[in-house]
Amino acid sequence: MAETWHVARLKVDVRHEGDIAVIEASGECDLITSRKLKEAADALFKTGCCKIIFDLREMNYIDSSGFRVLLEAKNKATEHGGDIALVSLTAPVERVYTLLRLHELVMRADTVDDALGALAPLQCR
Numbered sequence: 001m002a003e004t005w006h007v008a009r010l011k012v013d014v015r016h017e018g019d020i021a022v023i024e025a026s027g028e029c030d031l032i033t034s035r036k037l038k039e040a041a042d043a044l045f046k047t048g049c050c051k052i053i054f055d056l057r058e059m060n061y062i063d064s065s066g067f068r069v070l071l072e073a074k075n076k077a078t079e080h081g082g083d084i085a086l087v088s089l090t091a092p093v094e095r096v097y098t099l100l101r102l103h104e105l106v107m108r109a110d111t112v113d114d115a116l117g118a119l120a121p122l123q124c125r
Contacts, residue, residue: 009027009028009030009033010025010026010027010028010029010033010034010036010037011025011026011027011058012024012025012036012037012040013025014040014043014044017053017112017116018120019049019051019124020049020051020052020053020116020119020120021044021049021051021052021053022052022053022055022112023037023040023041023044023052023053023054023055024055024057024058025037025054025055025056025058025059026057026058026059026060027058027059027060027061028059028060028061028062029059029061029062029063029065029066029069030061030062030063030065030066031063031065033066034063034065034066034068034069037066037069037070038069038072038073041069041072041073041076045073045076045077045080048080048124049082049124050076050077050080050081050082050083050122050124050125051077051082051083051084051119051120051122051124052073052077052082052084052085053084053085053086053087053109053112053115053116053119054070054073054084054085054086054087055087055088055112056086056087056088056089056090056093057087057088057090058090059089059090059092059093060090060092060093061092061093062092062093062096063096064096064100067096067097067100067102070084070086070102070106071102071105071106074105074106080124080125081122081123081124081125082119082122082124083107083118083119083122084106084107085106085107085108085109085115085118085119086106086107086108086109087108087109087110087111087112087114087115088110088111088112089108
């Protein structure tokens with residue numbers, strides 16, 4: 001099942017690779033648009049999904065409210081035995097990721113396949 005949400009400057013697509021969800025987010029994620037990213041993640045948690053990959057290769061801007069959504073998703077996932085991974089950070093996203101020192105908190109992978117491999121062994125509870 002795939003879903004697509006559009007909010008002005010942010011597009012969010014959700015697809016599944018087995019029991020792992022992949023959220024492809026493109027555009028700009030700020031205080032207003034981050035709501036859609038949060039809704040996508042929350043909808044997955046409601047279905048029992050606890051392993052989410054955020055594919056950000058088409059994300060050209062993200063602010064602290066967007067990263068707050070990602071950290072909230074991380075917390076919810078780990079509460080249920082899962083985790084999240086960020087994939088393909090663009091230069092603007094990488095800059096904020098590094099500035100906020102998120103490398104200490106959130107897993108990062110170069111490709112979706114790498115993230116799938118890292119999340120696959122985890123068991124949701």
